[in-house]
Amino acid sequence: MIDALVIGAGPAGLAIAAALGAEGLKVVVLSPEDWRDPWPNTYGIWGEEVDGLGLAHLLEHRWSDTLSYFGAGSTDAHDPANTPTAHGRDYGLFDKALLQAHWLERCELAAVAWMRGCATGIELLAGRSQVGTALGEVLEARLVIDASGHGSALVRRPSGAPVAGQAAYGVVGRFSAPPVQPGQFVLMDYRCDHLSPEERSQPPTFLYAMDLGQGRFFVEETSLALAPPVPYATLKQRLERRLAHRGVEILVVEHEEFCLFPMNLPLPDLDQPVLAFGGAAAMVHPASGYMVGALLRRAPLLAQAVAEAMRVNPAASSAELAAAGWLALWPPELRRKHALYQFGLEKLMRFSELQLRSHFVSFFSLPSYQWYGFLTNTLNLGELLAAMLALFASAPWSVRWGLMGMRGRELKLGLRMLDP
Numbered sequence: 001m002i003d004a005l006v007i008g009a010g011p012a013g014l015a016i017a018a019a020l021g022a023e024g025l026k027v028v029v030l031s032p033e034d035w036r037d038p039w040p041n042t043y044g045i046w047g048e049e050v051d052g053l054g055l056a057h058l059l060e061h062r063w064s065d066t067l068s069y070f071g072a073g074s075t076d077a078h079d080p081a082n083t084p085t086a087h088g089r090d091y092g093l094f095d096k097a098l099l100q101a102h103w104l105e106r107c108e109l110a111a112v113a114w115m116r117g118c119a120t121g122i123e124l125l126a127g128r129s130q131v132g133t134a135l136g137e138v139l140e141a142r143l144v145i146d147a148s149g150h151g152s153a154l155v156r157r158p159s160g161a162p163v164a165g166q167a168a169y170g171v172v173g174r175f176s177a178p179p180v181q182p183g184q185f186v187l188m189d190y191r192c193d194h195l196s197p198e199e200r201s202q203p204p205t206f207l208y209a210m211d212l213g214q215g216r217f218f219v220e221e222t223s224l225a226l227a228p229p230v231p232y233a234t235l236k237q238r239l240e241r242r243l244a245h246r247g248v249e250i251l252v253v254e255h256e257e258f259c260l261f262p263m264n265l266p267l268p269d270l271d272q273p274v275l276a277f278g279g280a281a282a283m284v285h286p287a288s289g290y291m292v293g294a295l296l297r298r299a300p301l302l303a304q305a306v307a308e309a310m311r312v313n314p315a316a317s318s319a320e321l322a323a324a325g326w327l328a329l330w331p332p333e334l335r336r337k338h339a340l341y342q343f344g345l346e347k348l349m350r351f352s353e354l355q356l357r358s359h360f361v362s363f364f365s366l367p368s369y370q371w372y373g374f375l376t377n378t379l380n381l382g383e384l385l386a387a388m389l390a391l392f393a394s395a396p397w398s399v400r401w402g403l404m405g406m407r408g409r410e411l412k413l414g415l416r417m418l419d420p
């Protein structure tokens, strides 16, 4: 009998399979594609986060010159509207092949088994889970862990409000002039002097950009989150205009990135007999869009909880095992924090371009440990609340009014913090 059947071989699937294997469980991973196939996305992470995990050797690039622009911008380089906000923190980009190999090696050591196939449904029979595949096979396991990504159809979650997506269009390539300074990483460039007043009243977008060395750069026009998301065509056009405005032309396109993932997916129902991990479990940080650090930190904790539940009661049903897993993955404190982040995101999604830029000036003026802990979800609930209150206290009134008024489902989301 399989102890744990993991559905999906993306970062979440490999992270949890490796961790469950390390607990001595019999693990099988089911995925439509070869689990060694290269992943389409590249993953960024803060330096301190990856250092804390002891995994800095998995980075392909690391920048110490990290900054953002929250001024409106102008063509005069000395104009204060072009003054950057220095972050004073390292940022890194994973070598995605190394990250994948890191998890695959651990899976191999733990004798994790692999199966090609696409899960179509999960049923319970005599306390065990049965997964049907597109080819008609049926796989039985003590527990199923859905790691099939943000669009999973295998886990239940409340439906209702439209899901807001972070959308981005990016280019890895060569340019007529450096789009960012050599050796630099730009987290958010909100300068918007290339847009007409009418365009500036549209949903704001920013540039995320980095020097990849040897004359190559990655530039990406990004929207924080919106429902429906900002179309790729708009992002592409805005990127080209932004670059042209600064006298930069794209000469060679090596790779185009089309990025879209949900930022405010509701938490899955925590009473279902299927467990989930990664995008399927709404683990993307609702404010920053990051998840890989959380996968690396939380997979071992979740695996320990599941293995313990299996050891304590060898006859435990899938529902009992999943309940132990859900509690470990989404304990009340994390659910409260998730509610707070979603509440904050809802506010930001309504902000005008001017409010957003002012908000980020205040946010990155917080003590470094506060904004960093906010973005990496490493503050406890009290610390997170303190950071949000400090942010409110230091924000200009234009932002405070925006934070105070309750519109749409904001009140409901805020109250979820009390009863997550």
Ligand SMILES: Cc1cc2nc3c(=O)[nH]c(=O)nc-3n(C[C@H](O)[C@H](O)[C@H](O)COP(=O)(O)OP(=O)(O)OC[C@H]3O[C@@H](n4cnc5c(N)ncnc54)[C@H](O)[C@@H]3O)c2cc1C
Pocket (backbone or CB within 6 Å): 007, 008, 009, 010, 011, 012, 013, 030, 031, 032, 033, 041, 042, 043, 044, 045, 117, 118, 119, 120, 147, 148, 149, 150, 257, 258, 259, 260, 261, 277, 278, 279, 280, 284, 289, 290, 291, 292, 293
């Ligand atoms: C373009 C992009 C850039 C991102 N950048 C970052 C970043 O810089 N840093 C960061 O931390 N996060 C980033 N994210 C967010 C998040 O980390 C990623 O979306 C991440 O890939 C999610 O991992 P996952 O394993 O949950 O899902 P996925 O990566 O989507 O993997 C899901 C896997 O499940 C398989 N699958 C799907 N359905 C089935 C089925 N029915 N049966 C079997 N298998 C199935 C798929 O084939 C795939 O292998 C980014 C996301 C995107 C889209």
